[in-house]
Amino acid sequence: MVDFRHLAAAAFVALLASSPAFASPELARSKNCVACHSIERKMIGPAYKAVAERYAKDEAALKTLSEKIMKGGGGNWGQMPMPPQPGVSPEEAEGLVKWILSQQ
Numbered sequence: 001m002v003d004f005r006h007l008a009a010a011a012f013v014a015l016l017a018s019s020p021a022f023a024s025p026e027l028a029r030s031k032n033c034v035a036c037h038s039i040e041r042k043m044i045g046p047a048y049k050a051v052a053e054r055y056a057k058d059e060a061a062l063k064t065l066s067e068k069i070m071k072g073g074g075g076n077w078g079q080m081p082m083p084p085q086p087g088v089s090p091e092e093a094e095g096l097v098k099w100i101l102s103q104q
């Protein structure tokens with residue numbers, strides 16, 4: 001019988017290995033993304049699951065979303081724009097986008 005827990009653990013390790021060092025919920029917390037976003041539900045900003053769903057087939061999403069994180073912008077989810085996040089480097093922004101897009 002296959003033990004799925006091992007498979008899941010292996011997949012998780014592979015995921016960690018393939019993403020930049022800080023692509024993690026901790027980074028979202030330390031950059032204060034969690035003040036406006038949650039994984040499961042809409043707060044001030046959209047739920048990360050909803051973001052992942054919307055951009056699942058969008059190959060440009062990594063680039064457009066990481067730019068949006070750094071520069072801010074609005075019009076995709078509602079009236080409220082996202083403020084620029086000057087404390088987020090391009091590498092960190094890409095890491096965050098990869099993590100967000102993996103929330104499905």
Ligand code: HEC
Nearest residue numbers: 031033036044045065074075076077078080081082085096
């Ligand atoms: C002050 C509140 C606030 C903070 C802090 C914030 N966001 Fe947002 N975010 C928003 C809002 C509002 C939107 C919706 C913008 C729109 O409608 O286009 C959004 C949208 C997004 C989107 C989707 C963009 C799109 O065009 O579909 C991503 C990805 C995202 N945020 C990631 C982050 C990350 C990562 C951080 C932390 C570095 C962060 N946000 C911090 C409010 C915030």
